[in-house]
Amino acid sequence: MTTTLHRGGRIFTADPDRPWAEALVETGGVLTFVGSDADAREHCRDASGLRVVELDGAVVLPGFVDAHTHLVHLGSSLGHLDLLAARDAADLQARLRAYAAEHPDAPRLLGGQWLFEPLAGRAPDRHLLDEAVADRPVYLHSNDMHSIWVNTAALAELGIDDSTPDPLGGTIGRDATGAATGMLYETAALGLAEDFLAGLVTDADRDRALDAAVAAYLEAGVTGAVDMGMRADDLAALERAAADGRLGIRVAAHWLIAPTGDPVADLAQVDEARALAERLAGGPIRIAGVKIMVDGVIDSCTAAMRAPFADGSRPGPIWPLAALEPVVRAADAAGLQVAMHAIGDEASDIALTALERAIAANGPLDRRHRLEHLETVAEENVARLARLGAVASMQPVHADPAIQATWRANLGDHRVERGYPWPEFTAAGAVLALGSDAPTAPHPPLPNMFVASTRRSAIDPSLPANLPELALPLAAALGHGTRDAAYSCRWEDVAGTLRAGLAADFVVLDADPFAAGPDALLTANIARTVVGGRTVAGR
Numbered sequence: 393m394t395t396t397l398h399r400g401g402r403i404f405t406a407d408p409d410r411p412w413a414e415a416l417v418e419t420g421g422v423l424t425f426v427g428s429d430a431d432a433r434e435h436c437r438d439a440s441g442l443r444v445v446e447l448d449g450a451v452v453l454p455g456f457v458d459a460h461t462h463l464v465h466l467g468s469s470l471g472h473l474d475l476l477a478a479r480d481a482a483d484l485q486a487r488l489r490a491y492a493a494e495h496p497d498a499p500r501l502l503g504g505q506w507l508f509e510p511l512a513g514r515a516p517d518r519h520l521l522d523e524a525v526a527d528r529p530v531y532l533h534s535n536d537m538h539s540i541w542v543n544t545a546a547l548a549e550l551g552i553d554d555s556t557p558d559p560l561g562g563t564i565g566r567d568a569t570g571a572a573t574g575m576l577y578e579t580a581a582l583g584l585a586e587d588f589l590a591g592l593v594t595d596a597d598r599d600r601a602l603d604a605a606v607a608a609y610l611e612a613g614v615t616g617a618v619d620m621g622m623r624a625d626d627l628a629a630l631e632r633a634a635a636d637g638r639l640g641i642r643v644a645a646h647w648l649i650a651p652t653g654d655p656v657a658d659l660a661q662v663d664e665a666r667a668l669a670e671r672l673a674g675g676p677i678r679i680a681g682v683k684i685m686v687d688g689v690i691d692s693c694t695a696a697m698r699a700p701f702a703d704g705s706r707p708g709p710i711w712p713l714a715a716l717e718p719v720v721r722a723a724d725a726a727g728l729q730v731a732m733h734a735i736g737d738e739a740s741d742i743a744l745t746a747l748e749r750a751i752a753a754n755g756p757l758d759r760r761h762r763l764e765h766l767e768t769v770a771e772e773n774v775a776r777l778a779r780l781g782a783v784a785s786m787q788p789v790h791a792d793p794a795i796q797a798t799w800r801a802n803l804g805d806h807r808v809e810r811g812y813p814w815p816e817f818t819a820a821g822a823v824l825a826l827g828s829d830a831p832t833a834p835h836p837p838l839p840n841m842f843v844a845s846t847r848r849s850a851i852d853p854s855l856p857a858n859l860p861e862l863a864l865p866l867a868a869a870l871g872h873g874t875r876d877a878a879y880s881c882r883w884e885d886v887a888g889t890l891r892a893g894l895a896a897d898f899v900v901l902d903a904d905p906f907a908a909g910p911d912a913l914l915t916a917n918i919a920r921t922v923v924g925g926r927t928v929a930g931r
Contacts, residue, residue, distance in 0.1 A: 395419045395439040396925065399429050401447030402904065404867065405890040406454050406875040411867065416452070418896040421924035426890050451904045453870060454890050455615025455897035455923065456837040457877035459785050459827035460764055463619050463643070464626040465537075467601030468593075469831035470608065473503030476535065476851075480510045485524040488532075492525045500549070501525060502589075504533035504831065506541070508691060508798040516541045517567075518574025531585065535795060537832045538689040540581040542574045550588055552576075559583055561651050561685075561710040563694075578688045578710060583650065590625060598629040605835075606633070606640045610929040612836040613899035613918040616642035616888075618827065618881045620731060620764065621683050623648055627668070634676040640928060642897075643676070644881035646683035646731045649719060651711055658719050666726040680881050681729030681761075684719065686711050687739035690767060691798050695736030697768070702804030713742045717749055724750040724759065729881075731762040731785065737807075740766060740773045747780055762825075762880060765790070767799075768807050771816070778822035783880045785825045786814055788844035788869075789833035793858040794851035813862055814844070814872075825880035826873040837873055841905075842913040844869035850914060866910055896925040 396418045403413040405426060415432035417425035425435040436442055473491040478484040484506060492501055506516075514520070521530050521543035529546035533539075547553070554571050558564055562583060565575030576585050609617065619626070622645040633639040647665035652658055662682060669679040687709045688694025693701045696709040711719075723730045724747075732743040743763055751759070762783040767790065777784060791812040800808045810816075817824045826844060828835050839850035845866045847857040857863070864872070878888025887895045903916035920930035 393420050394441045394443055395424070395436060396443045396445060397432055397436050398445045398447055398452070399432055401450055401452045401900075402906070403452040403890060404454075404870060404906070406871045407889045407891045410891070413890070416890060416896070416898070418925045421896055421926070423890060423892050423894055423896050425892055447900065450919065451901045451906065452890075453613070453899050453901065454874040454888055455899055455921065456613050456873050457616040457618070457642075457881075457883065457888055458609070458614050458830070458835070458837070459618050459825035459873075459877035459880050460620045460787060461617050461828055461830045461835065462621055463605045463617060464598055464601045464629060466608070466830045466835055467603065467605035468597075469504060470604050473501065473532075474505050475503055475532065476505035476507065478506060478510050480512060481514060481520060484510065485520065488521065488524040488530065492528070498528070500529040500531065500546070502531050504537070505535050506532055507535050507795060515573065516575055518542060518544045518547060518572075521574065531589065533581075534692065535832060536689045536691050538578055538581065538694060539692050540576045540585045542576065542585070544574070547572055547574060550585060552584070560653050577692055578685075578694050579650070582685075590623075593625070595625075595629065595632070598625060599632060602626075602629045602633055603638060606638070608835060609641055610921050610923070611918065612838070613921050614641065614835070614837060615897040615899075615921065615923045616644075616878065616883065618680070618877070619643060619645040620829075621648040622646060622679070627677070630677050639676055641923065642883065642887060644678045644680040644883070646681050646729070647679055648683050651715065655715070655718060658715065659722050662719060662722045662726065662728070665723070665728055669728060679728075681731055682719075682723045683731045683733070684711060684716065685733045686716065686743050687734060687736050689735055690802050693802055695768070696738040696742070697736040698738045698741070698770070699807075701802050703802070709739055709742055711742070713745060716742060716746045720746040721750040721753050724757065724761070725754045727757065729760050729762060731764055733764045734769075735765045735767045737768045737770050737773070740769045740777075744773055744776050744780065744782075747782060751780070760880070760882060765829075766817075767812055768803070768810070769813065771810075774813070774816045774820050774822070778817065778820035783823045783825050783876075784817040785827065785880060786812065787827055787829045787833060787840070788812070788814070789828055789840050789850065791847065791858050792833075792843050792851055793847075793849040793855040796858055809859065811859065814864055815862055818868070823876050823879055824872045825877045826869065827877060838913045838916055838918075841866070841869050841873060842910050844872070845910045845913075853911070853914065866905060896922060898922050900930070
């Protein structure tokens, strides 16, 4: 068995006991030594078939683990119309027309990443899209993926008219006369529209999307991912990729539990997740737990807040506590990690209360539950989360100043001054795991780490920082995106840190952000990505 010595590097290990090293030794995909060049030579003295790789002073990091992503959706989105850069409504229409012209045979047009700000106060409606494309259905996911903007042809295709009732946990946008506007929020988007679109996708489509996502991640230095919102078709694609040797990265997944209004049906979804976790145990794909969308998002005013939004609205949660509690209790008893989307401060109230009651009901267990996003959270709930041993799973790219205007305007008061309070969680003793939530945000981790360590924009670095006092030190941010992200899915004894006994998952950079400063993360490239000792991207 070949032993490989990587020497002469600036190796950030993310191991608090030994944060820096010069050399790595790998045998059979596992690190057998991490330390100084001199000690590495001694460690390899009797190794047969030794291969030496000169790092030439390059910075080496543990492979990133994206603590919150959506793999198949990410891969699909890479081929869709990207509207993030649309300057105004006319520019958005022009981009849509051009995309339609480039895809004359597409039966429907799919896009996303649009923001509310460029519309300059105009409500997104089907007529604006009809002016650009009327002959085919158009589906445009918002930047946060919690709403879909459609044209008239898409409404007709979905069978939505002015009399269609709102689904449980969602809203069909309507004007003052009650007519459907073409905006679909929460489960109207994630259920009605997404379920329809998913039914049009073939297994071959999903396989291509997954392959594209894996390739994009490996090029970006991501060696592991936690898929948040797994469904049957996407899981089947993952299993096919693993069977064919195409998977390429480590994957843990959380099974999506959708509200049904029927307690028996809700609990049946937990049983399904438990059975899948048992079936897949020990394999390359693991069902780590369940995912529950407690509320919506701030940009669409669908998050569950203690006080109203600036427009006076105050929607309730998608999962009220009475419905959520038995589901969390059952998942906790089954040994599943419960990951709860909780953006609004009321949502974290509900989520933490459900966890507390589950712990009281089920007694001592090995737990590692998670709250996702936590964009607004009361100070007492930061401490409460830490006491419960829950992981704060957050996404720095969501705090990018370039996409914050609507977020801040919709809150409109003091709540914006504690938005995305990452350091508060670590100060309270909680584990903070960083991810991207791709495709709601860009998937590459280096710009994500730039936002985390500066609170500046990776999209437009000239913008003022967003609450710079809440920035993280660079080394801390990198640890949260590697070591703590691995901890969030119980991989701490597998990956996330460069130390002996763990997988040889690491990345080599072509720049040194520790010496040059975090701005270097915006121009740095991943020179090489290594998974299990094998170079899978770069050279």
